[in-house]
Amino acid sequence: MQINLYRVLFIIPFALPGAAGPLFAVDxxxxxxxxxxxxxxxxxxxxxxxxxxxIHFEGDFELRANDWYLSSEQATLYGKLDDPETVIVTGxxxxxxxxxxxxxxxxxxxxxxxxxVYERNSNTIRxxxxxxxxxxxxxxxxxxxxxxxxxxxxxxGGRGGIHIRxxxxx
Numbered sequence: 001m002q003i004n005l006y007r008v009l010f011i012i013p014f015a016l017p018g019a020a021g022p023l024f025a026v027d028x029x030x031x032x033x034x035x036x037x038x039x040x041x042x043x044x045x046x047x048x049x050x051x052x053x054x055i056h057f058e059g060d061f062e063l064r065a066n067d068w069y070l071s072s073e074q075a076t077l078y079g080k081l082d083d084p085e086t087v088i089v090t091g092x093x094x095x096x097x098x099x100x101x102x103x104x105x106x107x108x109x110x111x112x113x114x115x116x117v118y119e120r121n122s123n124t125i126r127x128x129x130x131x132x133x134x135x136x137x138x139x140x141x142x143x144x145x146x147x148x149x150x151x152x153x154x155x156x157g158g159r160g161g162i163h164i165r166x167x168x169x170x
Contacts, residue, residue: 054077068098071091071094073094084120089116094115096125098125108135109133110135111132111134112132113131114128133145137166139164140163143159144156
């Protein structure tokens with residue numbers, strides 16, 4: 001992806017004075033489905049693409065699984081319907097939530113942007129346009145944010161730079 005906007009690169013672990021650990025660290029991640037999991041998709045319209053394993057959704061899209069969800073106005077799902085590889089959502093805003101385990105405690109990672117690409121196989125999130133990513137009171141805002149959940153690596157930038165808010169631990 002080539003961008004003509006100013007970029008700033010941050011690699012996590014991101015140790016800030018007063019912070020007990022990385023800004024968005026993840027120790028474990030559920031990446032596959034089991035027969036006990038349920039995947040629920042709602043939308044006003046759905047259309048299968050001529051290309052196999054691709055479905056387009058239009059209007060009030062919502063995808064919910066046990067440990068993650070996406071919602072937006074439009075979406076494209078790549079891969080098998082019961083185990084998607086990549087989901088691209090667009091809207092004002094598109095929203096993502098992922099439950100992850102951080103230091104032995106379940107925590108919710110929340111993001112929003114005009115466009116979100118969630119690649120489950122690589123456990124990465126790419127957010128473009130008024131992007132915001134938060135967890136446990138810590139928030140990162142920028143024009144674009146890329147986050148690798150497994151490597152705990154973060155890249156952010158874009159027009160207007162970035163803004164980080166950290167909630168100090170007591």
